[in-house]
Amino acid sequence: MSDAPRDRGLHAPLGVAAARSALVKWVDDAGDAGRTFLQVRLLSTRPGVYEVRHRRDTHRSLPSLSTVTNDPFAAREIAQATNGGGYRPLKTAPNLRQGWVIGDLDARGLWTALDYLYPGCAAHWHAARTGTLRVTHWRETAARQSGIYGSVKLLPDDAVRNAVRACCGDAVCLRRVAWDVDAGTPLALATEGEPEHETVPCPEACSLFISFARKVLVLERSPRTDLPGLAPLNAAETEQVRALVAAAASGTLGTAREGEFDEPTNPRRLRYLAARIAQARAGATAHDGGDALPCEGCPRPVPCAGCPLI
Numbered sequence: 001m002s003d004a005p006r007d008r009g010l011h012a013p014l015g016v017a018a019a020r021s022a023l024v025k026w027v028d029d030a031g032d033a034g035r036t037f038l039q040v041r042l043l044s045t046r047p048g049v050y051e052v053r054h055r056r057d058t059h060r061s062l063p064s065l066s067t068v069t070n071d072p073f074a075a076r077e078i079a080q081a082t083n084g085g086g087y088r089p090l091k092t093a094p095n096l097r098q099g100w101v102i103g104d105l106d107a108r109g110l111w112t113a114l115d116y117l118y119p120g121c122a123a124h125w126h127a128a129r130t131g132t133l134r135v136t137h138w139r140e141t142a143a144r145q146s147g148i149y150g151s152v153k154l155l156p157d158d159a160v161r162n163a164v165r166a167c168c169g170d171a172v173c174l175r176r177v178a179w180d181v182d183a184g185t186p187l188a189l190a191t192e193g194e195p196e197h198e199t200v201p202c203p204e205a206c207s208l209f210i211s212f213a214r215k216v217l218v219l220e221r222s223p224r225t226d227l228p229g230l231a232p233l234n235a236a237e238t239e240q241v242r243a244l245v246a247a248a249a250s251g252t253l254g255t256a257r258e259g260e261f262d263e264p265t266n267p268r269r270l271r272y273l274a275a276r277i278a279q280a281r282a283g284a285t286a287h288d289g290g291d292a293l294p295c296e297g298c299p300r301p302v303p304c305a306g307c308p309l310i
C-alpha cells in the first residue's frame with residue numbers, strides 16, 4: 001500500500017505559496033545564468049521581474065523569438081503543440097516547442113506560466129527537495145480505475161515494470177517515477193543517470209500511463225508464438241515488426257501520435273516491444289551460459305554463440 005491513510009492527501013502537502021517562494025528564490029540566486037527547469041530556462045531580468053523561454057533558445061535574440069509580455073496565460077497555448085504542430089497529450093514529454101519568450105512576469109506570473117507549461121511540476125519539485133513528496137503506488141492507482149480502465153489492476157508486476165520502461169523513460173517523459181508497484185514491491189528499474197535538468201518526480205501514474213497499461217494488458221493476454229533468436233510474439237506484435245520495417249523503409253517512422261496506442265509504430269508501443277525482446281534475450285543468454293547442457297545431441301534449434309558443432 002502507499003502512505004498510511006492518515007498521511008494521504010496532496011502530493012505536495014506544503015502547498016503552493018511555499019513552493020512558489022522557493023522557486024523564485026532559486027531563480028533569483030542563479031543571477032544572470034538563470035535556471036533550467038525541464039525544457040525551459042527561467043531568468044530574473046531585473047529584481048522581481050522574470051522571463052521564460054525554451055532552454056535551446058537561451059542565446060537567441062529577442063527579435064528572433066515570438067515575444068509575449070506580462071501574460072503568463074500565453075504558456076497554455078505554447079504547451080499544447082509540438083514544433084511540428086502535433087498535439088502534446090503529455091506536457092512533460094521532451095517535445096516542448098521553441099521560438100517564444102514570455103517576459104516581464106512578476107513572481108506569480110512566473111509560477112503561473114511554469115504551471116501551464118508543466119502542470120504540478122514545480123510543486124512536486126519543491127516537495128522532493130523538502131522531503132515532503134507523497135506518492136501513490138501503482139496498485140492503489142490501478143484499484144481506483146473503473147469502466148474500460150478497471151482491468152489495468154490485472155497487469156502482472158513484470159508487465160508494469162516494462163510498461164514503466166516504455167512509457168516513462170527520459171526519452172519520452174522528463175519526470176522521474178517516484179512510485180513503485182506497491183510499497184513492498186519496488187519497480188527496481190536501472191537508473192537512467194542524472195538528468196540535464198532539475199529532477200521532477202512523478203508521484204502517481206498519469207492518465208497516459210493508465211491508457212498505455214490498458215493496451216499492455218491486451219497485448220499480454222494474446223497468445224504468443226516463440227520466435228527463436230527474437231522473443232515470443234503475438235499477432236499484434238508481429239504486425240508491429242512489419243509496420244516498423246515498412247515505416248523505416250518509407251521514412252515515416254516517428255510520425256505516429258504519442259497517445260494513440262493502437263498504432264503499431266507508436267513510440268511507447270515500440271519501447272515496450274524492445275523491453276520485452278531485451279528481457280527475452282537476456283533470459284536466453286543467461287540460460288545458454290549454463291555449463292550443464294551437453295553439446296552432443298543438443299536439441300536447441302538455434303546454436304549458441306561459439307558452438308563447436310557448426
Ligand code: SF4
Nearest residue numbers: 168173202205206209
Ligand atoms: S506516469 Fe510516467 S509518463 Fe506519466 S507523468 Fe509519470 S513518469 Fe511521466
